[in-house]
Amino acid sequence: MTGGDDLTRRTGRGHGPPTGGATRSTEATSGPAASYAARRRVSLPVGTWGVILLVATEAAFFGTLIASYLYLRLKVSQWPPAGVEPPDLTAPLILTGVLVATTLPILLAVRAARVGRVRPAWLLLLGAMLVQAAYLGVQIHLFGSDLDKFQPTDNAYGSVYFTMLFAHHVHVLVGILMIGWLLARLIGGLTNYRLVAVQVVAIYWYFVNAVAVAITLTQVSPSL
Amino acid sequence: MRGLQWFGLLGAPFAWAVQHVLGYWLTEVGCDRGGVGSVSVDTWTAVITAVAAILALLAELAAISAFRATRAARGVGGTDEDPPQGRVNFLATIGIAIAPLFLFIIVMSGVGVLVLQDCHQG
Amino acid sequence: MATMPAPLARQRTERLQRIWEEPKGLVGWLTTVDHKRIGLMFLFTSLAFFAAGGVEALLIRTQLIRPDNGLLSPGAFNEAMTMHGVTMIFLVVVPMSIGAFGNYLLPLMIGARDLAFPRMNALSFWIYVASGLFVYTGLAIGSAPDAGWFDYLPLGSKQYSPGPNVDFYTLGLIFNGISSTATAVNLIVTTFKLRAPGMSLNRMPLFCYAMLATSFALVFALPPLNTALIFLELDRALGFHFFDVTKGGDPLLWQHLFWIFGHPEVYIIILPAFGIATAIIPTFARRKMVAFPLVALAEILVAFIGFGVWAHHMFAVGLDTITTIYFAAASLIIVIPSGIQLFAWITTIVTGRPRFKTPLLWIVGFIVLFLLGGLSGVTFAAIPFDQQLTDTYYVVAHFHYVIFGAAVFPLLGGMFYWFPKVTGRMYHERAGQASFWLSFVGMNLTFFPMHIVGLLGMPRRQYTYPHGLGWDGYNLVETIGSYLLAAGLLMVVTNLAVSLFRGVPAGNDPFGGDTLEWSTTSPPPSYNFAVIPRVTSPYAMWDREDRQADQRDLAGPAERVLDEGHETPASSVLDADWDEILEMPAKSWSPILLAAALAAGFTMLLTRHYVIAAVVALLALVVLGGWHWKEPQEA
Numbered sequence: 009m010t011g012g013d014d015l016t017r018r019t020g021r022g023h024g025p026p027t028g029g030a031t032r033s034t035e036a037t038s039g040p041a042a043s044y045a046a047r048r049r050v051s052l053p054v055g056t057w058g059v060i061l062l063v064a065t066e067a068a069f070f071g072t073l074i075a076s077y078l079y080l081r082l083k084v085s086q087w088p089p090a091g092v093e094p095p096d097l098t099a100p101l102i103l104t105g106v107l108v109a110t111t112l113p114i115l116l117a118v119r120a121a122r123v124g125r126v127r128p129a130w131l132l133l134l135g136a137m138l139v140q141a142a143y144l145g146v147q148i149h150l151f152g153s154d155l156d157k158f159q160p161t162d163n164a165y166g167s168v169y170f171t172m173l174f175a176h177h178v179h180v181l182v183g184i185l186m187i188g189w190l191l192a193r194l195i196g197g198l199t200n201y202r203l204v205a206v207q208v209v210a211i212y213w214y215f216v217n218a219v220a221v222a223i224t225l226t227q228v229s230p231s232l
Numbered sequence: 233m234r235g236l237q238w239f240g241l242l243g244a245p246f247a248w249a250v251q252h253v254l255g256y257w258l259t260e261v262g263c264d265r266g267g268v269g270s271v272s273v274d275t276w277t278a279v280i281t282a283v284a285a286i287l288a289l290l291a292e293l294a295a296i297s298a299f300r301a302t303r304a305a306r307g308v309g310g311t312d313e314d315p316p317q318g319r320v321n322f323l324a325t326i327g328i329a330i331a332p333l334f335l336f337i338i339v340m341s342g343v344g345v346l347v348l349q350d351c352h353q354g
Numbered sequence: 355m356a357t358m359p360a361p362l363a364r365q366r367t368e369r370l371q372r373i374w375e376e377p378k379g380l381v382g383w384l385t386t387v388d389h390k391r392i393g394l395m396f397l398f399t400s401l402a403f404f405a406a407g408g409v410e411a412l413l414i415r416t417q418l419i420r421p422d423n424g425l426l427s428p429g430a431f432n433e434a435m436t437m438h439g440v441t442m443i444f445l446v447v448v449p450m451s452i453g454a455f456g457n458y459l460l461p462l463m464i465g466a467r468d469l470a471f472p473r474m475n476a477l478s479f480w481i482y483v484a485s486g487l488f489v490y491t492g493l494a495i496g497s498a499p500d501a502g503w504f505d506y507l508p509l510g511s512k513q514y515s516p517g518p519n520v521d522f523y524t525l526g527l528i529f530n531g532i533s534s535t536a537t538a539v540n541l542i543v544t545t546f547k548l549r550a551p552g553m554s555l556n557r558m559p560l561f562c563y564a565m566l567a568t569s570f571a572l573v574f575a576l577p578p579l580n581t582a583l584i585f586l587e588l589d590r591a592l593g594f595h596f597f598d599v600t601k602g603g604d605p606l607l608w609q610h611l612f613w614i615f616g617h618p619e620v621y622i623i624i625l626p627a628f629g630i631a632t633a634i635i636p637t638f639a640r641r642k643m644v645a646f647p648l649v650a651l652a653e654i655l656v657a658f659i660g661f662g663v664w665a666h667h668m669f670a671v672g673l674d675t676i677t678t679i680y681f682a683a684a685s686l687i688i689v690i691p692s693g694i695q696l697f698a699w700i701t702t703i704v705t706g707r708p709r710f711k712t713p714l715l716w717i718v719g720f721i722v723l724f725l726l727g728g729l730s731g732v733t734f735a736a737i738p739f740d741q742q743l744t745d746t747y748y749v750v751a752h753f754h755y756v757i758f759g760a761a762v763f764p765l766l767g768g769m770f771y772w773f774p775k776v777t778g779r780m781y782h783e784r785a786g787q788a789s790f791w792l793s794f795v796g797m798n799l800t801f802f803p804m805h806i807v808g809l810l811g812m813p814r815r816q817y818t819y820p821h822g823l824g825w826d827g828y829n830l831v832e833t834i835g836s837y838l839l840a841a842g843l844l845m846v847v848t849n850l851a852v853s854l855f856r857g858v859p860a861g862n863d864p865f866g867g868d869t870l871e872w873s874t875t876s877p878p879p880s881y882n883f884a885v886i887p888r889v890t891s892p893y894a895m896w897d898r899e900d901r902q903a904d905q906r907d908l909a910g911p912a913e914r915v916l917d918e919g920h921e922t923p924a925s926s927v928l929d930a931d932w933d934e935i936l937e938m939p940a941k942s943w944s945p946i947l948l949a950a951a952l953a954a955g956f957t958m959l960l961t962r963h964y965v966i967a968a969v970v971a972l973l974a975l976v977v978l979g980g981w982h983w984k985e986p987q988e989a
Contacts, residue, residue: 164603337659352672
């Protein structure tokens with residue numbers, strides 16, 4: 009009915025939009041089918057756009073937190089205030105490095121899932137999740153020991169320091185739960201839906217890892 | 233072509249946003265301390281304003297370029313063309329219109345800060 | 355005018371109806387994911403809150419009718435004033451604009467069958483209702499928020515606001531913000547991905563540009579507000595010191611964060627109204643919008659530059675002079691995109707063949723009032739002038755002209771314009787025109803004298819004023835005006851309510867509209883379009899050939915009928931090249947359950963039961979996990 013296969017004039021006036029061949033990607037319920045559906049797309053799927061926008065709001069949130077930290081810092085001459093030690097450099101930087109390193113297995117998991125290889129993707133995600141859980145455990149311990157030294161109720165430095173870190177740790181926890189959900193779902197194999205889910209969780213984690221760098225640098229900035 | 237279209241659309245707003253945020257922070261940080269690093273607020277402001285203004289001008293040129301490349305063919309009208317021609321022409325039109333506006337804000341802000349020297353009101 | 359559908363066409367529409375139909379009755383409404391039903395729920399809820407906010411306004415105006423009046427105590431006045439602002443902004447105008455108009459119309463205008471995330475849409479609504487009830491519970495127990503809608507520190511701190519009033523404010527607004535954010539994300543993804551194949555960006559209606567700009571503004575403006583509210587609640591409940599100057603904090607941090615949200619918020623309030631105006635004008639002027647690309651750009655530009663002007667609300671707090679320059683410059687230039695739109699609208703009407711029916715009357719009124727409000731607004735960009743008029747009634751005059759005149763008037767015009775589409779019946783034209791004039795006169799009578807009395811020095815947010823300052827006469831006129839305005843609004847509601855039952859049947863396209871919602875029945879069927887429309891211009895309804903081609907498709911080749919399931923097309927962002935066919939979710943209990951869980955969580959935060967709140971939060975995450983468990987093809 010139309011010249012719909014002409015890729016250079018896909019939406020020509022008078023020809024109407026292209027029709028034939030648009031995939032019902034939800035029908036892809038196996039690894040190879042899901043992979044095929046993903047390769048056929050010319051545009052990011054709806055779910056991916058959703059997580060991109062979620063990341064945008066959370067980025068604005070963390071940006072505001074960090075800007076507030078810097079704003080409060082500029083208002084006083086001594087930061088941290090008297091009686092508070094400057095923050096430790098080594099532990100936060102090493103921990104952040106470990107967390108950021110989990111970007112690699114996640115990236116590889118996405119690659120594997122994209123070509124329909126569920127098993128490697130699953131193992132890579134599991135590995136990443138275990139490292140992230142260990143990271144969170146250590147961070148919670150450090151959070152507690154910081155609280156022994158100074159409190160958020162002491163001064164504005166404490167308030168913004170602990171709030172910033174807490175917000176970051178909550179995002180890490182949610183990310184771990186998301187991978188957990190994904191692992192449970194992927195046991196049943198790959199479908200178009202789960203493949204998009206892998207992409208979505210991956211984007212969320214790239215964001216969390218980037219935030220980890222920003223937050224850590226801010227957190228240790230008095231000692232740099 | 234694609235790069236021109238996007239730079240023409242987004243270059244000027246980006247330039248203004250950077251000048252605005254950096255300039256504002258400069259005044260907050262440097263006003264009382266007579267500058268940041270060993271450079272005065274005025275010098276920083278002049279440099280940032282100049283860079284931003286040049287970026288905005290370049291964006292205007294890029295937008296004009298994209299517009300001309302997709303101008304009305306067969307008398308149909310640039311933005312009424314089928315995509316991607318029509319869409320590129322549409323975005324280029326927008327870029328041509330907004331770059332001068334942002335240039336205006338950039339220059340007004342920079343000049344204002346350089347002319348007025350007051351760190352504190354009253 | 356429409357030809358009789360062939361038997362094949364009828365089979366298809368019947369199949370689509372069976373696929374998309376939702377259950378009737380209460381269960382149907384509680385589990386609905388249909389954007390049209392959700393849009394209507396948003397509309398009725400926001401109208402109810404409009405009535406509440408209106409009563410609060412009349413209380414304020416009645417208290418101020420004469421000097422030294424004793425109708426409201428100072429505390430009660432503070433609650434009325436705060437609740438009026440919070441209600442009108444967060445519970446009326448924004449939900450009505452994006453939740454009612456945006457929700458209902460966007461899919462129809464872009465040729466889609468629903469929003470991108472139908473269940474999240476329902477969640478937005480239920481959270482909105484819950485957050486509104488949350489805030490009003492404060493009023494019900496005699497502890498309504500009372501520190502102004504902007505809640506400046508240190509007034510809003512625990513020390514000066516010891517009761518739970520401000521906690522209802524902080525937690526209620528964080529809760530409400532989830533709804534707006536979700537709707538914004540939904541509208542953006544829908545606009546990007548669900549446009550009918552062929553509707554490239556240069557063929558997208560201007561209303562959609564307005565909704566896109568509004569949604570992006572919400573996505574970036576709400577996080578700073580949420581940060582400020584979280585900081586405030588931590589200060590109040592747990593004794594943190596973000597805003598406590600004795601411990602290294604800064605009350606100005608609140609103002610910066612609030613206004614980084616607050617200024618974009620006012621553009622969020624007005625942009626959808628611009629979108630409604632640009633939908634109504636071409637129809638009633640019977641010509642295409644002048645300078646279409648410039649109007650589209652102006653809508654986005656206002657939202658973008660709006661993020662750089664926030665400190666013009668702080669010109670009188672002691673910021674460095676050179677700091678204020680950046681904000682003054684941007685505040686002056688932001689007038690230009692608004693001006694571009696004004697010129698385009700006026701030129702379109704003047705060079706068209708206008709029919710001044712009720713919807714266009716409201717828009718003409720809007721243009722006049724927006725002009726006045728914009729002029730008083732730009733005077734504030736001049737810093738010395740601003741410093742004299744801060745906190746006077748001149749400010750109150752300005753923002754009511756732009757909020758009521760420029761945001762609410764188009765909303766009312768839009769209610770008349772789309773009433774026939776939504777209900778299938780026409781409103782009463784004469785009564786509609788009369789209600790416009792009554793409201794227009796009432797509005798000006800209420801708010802114009804405020805310019806003068808503000809210039810004469812009357813401060814805002816004060817529960818009374820003494821006799822002998824020359825303000826009495828103006829206040830009396832303003833109060834009379836407010837009652838006239840209320841009468842006008844009552845007339846609007848009565849007209850629409852009666853017409854709902856007694857109005858003349860309207861047909862698909864009573865006005866000769868230019869956008870796709872007019873191509874379907876009134877009211878639209880549950881599946882919106884039997885054939886996904888072909889689009890070759892932003893005025894799709896005026897492209898006769900395309901609409902006839904759609905009709906032929908319905909009786910012929912079936913590719914764009916998409917009746918194999920709950921289907922709608924997904925296309926590419928820039929040029930709307932057809933990418934895939936999406937399977938949309940059907941009715942679900944998850945949204946209302948999740949909203950209830952969140953309501954419980956926020957209540958636990960309010961009552962300081964933090965452990966239970968954390969448990970509830972985990973429960974909410976479980977509900978979320980379950981929500982996403984079932985896949986589209988399993989439904």
